[in-house]
Amino acid sequence: MRSPRLWLGLAFSLLFLGLLLWRVDLKETMQSLKEANYLFVIPGVAVYFLGALFRTLRWRLLLFHLQPIAAGRLFPVVVVGYMANNLLPVRLGELVRSYYLGQREGVSKSAALATILVERVVDGVVLLFVLVALSLVLPVTGLVEGVARSMSIPWPLLVSAVVAPFVLVLGLMVMMAYDPPRALALTGLLVKPLPVRVKARILGLLETFVAGLGVLRYPGRIPLLLLLSLAVWLAEGAMYYFVALSFGLASSLGGLTGMAAAMLAVVCTSNLGSALPSSQGAIGPFELFAVATLVVLGVQREAALAYTVALHVALLVPVTLLGLLYLWMGKESLVQLVRLGTGNASVEQPSRARDAP
Numbered sequence: 001m002r003s004p005r006l007w008l009g010l011a012f013s014l015l016f017l018g019l020l021l022w023r024v025d026l027k028e029t030m031q032s033l034k035e036a037n038y039l040f041v042i043p044g045v046a047v048y049f050l051g052a053l054f055r056t057l058r059w060r061l062l063l064f065h066l067q068p069i070a071a072g073r074l075f076p077v078v079v080v081g082y083m084a085n086n087l088l089p090v091r092l093g094e095l096v097r098s099y100y101l102g103q104r105e106g107v108s109k110s111a112a113l114a115t116i117l118v119e120r121v122v123d124g125v126v127l128l129f130v131l132v133a134l135s136l137v138l139p140v141t142g143l144v145e146g147v148a149r150s151m152s153i154p155w156p157l158l159v160s161a162v163v164a165p166f167v168l169v170l171g172l173m174v175m176m177a178y179d180p181p182r183a184l185a186l187t188g189l190l191v192k193p194l195p196v197r198v199k200a201r202i203l204g205l206l207e208t209f210v211a212g213l214g215v216l217r218y219p220g221r222i223p224l225l226l227l228l229s230l231a232v233w234l235a236e237g238a239m240y241y242f243v244a245l246s247f248g249l250a251s252s253l254g255g256l257t258g259m260a261a262a263m264l265a266v267v268c269t270s271n272l273g274s275a276l277p278s279s280q281g282a283i284g285p286f287e288l289f290a291v292a293t294l295v296v297l298g299v300q301r302e303a304a305l306a307y308t309v310a311l312h313v314a315l316l317v318p319v320t321l322l323g324l325l326y327l328w329m330g331k332e333s334l335v336q337l338v339r340l341g342t343g344n345a346s347v348e349q350p351s352r353a354r355d356a357p
Contacts, residue, residue: 032306036246041310044242045318051235052078052319058228061221062115065214067107076326077101081116083323086316094120100332114212118173124166124272126229131268137261138297143269146296162272177216184210237267243314247307252299262297269293270308286312 056075063069081097088096098112148158176183184206191202215221240263244250253259273289274282287308294304 028302029306029309032247032303033310036306036310037248038246038310040242040246041314044239045314047235047238047242048315048318051232051239052082054228054231054235058225058232059115059119061225061228062118062215063101063107063112064221065218066111066115066212067105069105069107073105074101076330077104079319080323080326083320083327086320086323108208108211110206110208111212114209115215117169118213118215121166121170121173122225122229123232125170126226126233127268127272128163128166130230130233130264134261134265134268138265143265143293143296146292173213174216176210177213180207180210233264233267233271236271237264239314240264240266240311243311244307246310247303249294249299249303249307252303253297262294265297266290266293283312 053071053075056071056078059078060069060071060074063074077097077100080100081093083093084096085091085093087093094113094116098109098116101107101112102109144159148154184203187203187206194202215225237260241260244253244259244263249262250256250259253262270286270290270293273285287305290308290311291301291304294307295301299307
């Protein structure tokens with residue numbers, strides 16, 4: 001409760017929820033929730049875990065230059081990481097996932113964290129690409145303007161806030177991956193005034209972090225990385241589609257085909273919006289962006305909110321329960337992983353990268 005991360009995340013979530021709820025009739029929303037046919041959620045959750053398998057295969061590819069790890073051993077780590085993101089604010093689950101992997105497989109924690117950062121940036125690039133591709137069947141420009149209008153934000157500001165971080169971080173990562181000595185030298189200049197011990201720790205962590213970016217030095221792996229990322233989001237889009245069947249949204253979205261395109265648009269906007277800092281499970285930004293997108297595409301606001309609430313529960317609860325089960329089976333403590341992952345004081349040695357066969 002004393003963590004500033006917790007209060008920062010809660011503040012953002014409350015802000016987004018306030019923007020969402022002030023124009024919604026909650027009685028109509030509850031009625032939509034009562035009338036839904038939740039049988040369609042079952043195949044939706046199954047497809048979500050197929051997406052988790054694609055996430056595992058993608059992470060295995062990102063880690064391969066550090067250490068080849070079987071997908072069967074990585075899958076529980078991926079699930080535990082997503083469980084931690086759902087229970088902890090401001091995406092602390094990424095630290096938990098990197099530390100948990102280090103404990104289980106002996107991989108450098110900071111190098112593992114670098115691969116997760118690559119994963120996040122690639123996700124952003126793929127989602128932006130899908131949104132552009134949807135412009136062939138959906139009025140994407142009008143969609144962006146409509147979402148921004150519903151949030152009372154100028155649309156150029158919204159687009160800049162979403163796109164700029166991915167472009168800047170991707171450029172920085174490529175520079176660090178291809179020219180580690182320069183990255184270390186620049187960091188050395190920045191930390192020069194610091195005490196020797198602190199400076200040594202920062203440079204040691206940066207060196208192992210740069211090692212985790214090594215996948216960017218293998219152009220042949222990039223197409224497979226992008227394909228696996230696309231498979232991740234198509235699987236998640238299929239889950240959104242099944243849950244939409246529960247609420248009968250096809251009639252508002254131009255039939256089943258129109259609903260499929262709309263669900264992919266919701267995948268893009270809700271997940272790009274969830275990159276913003278928030279509390280546990282991205283509660284707040286996810287709902288605001290998803291509802292705004294559906295309203296612009298023709299769904300009544302209360303029905304859109306009911307659908308989004310059910311969807312978010314289906315996204316959060318099963319993977320959280322499975323992650324807690326994995327921790328229980330391994331006799332691990334989430335609290336211990338958080339403390340060690342955020343407060344580990346050791347300076348790691350650089351990982352030895354290896355080439356793919």
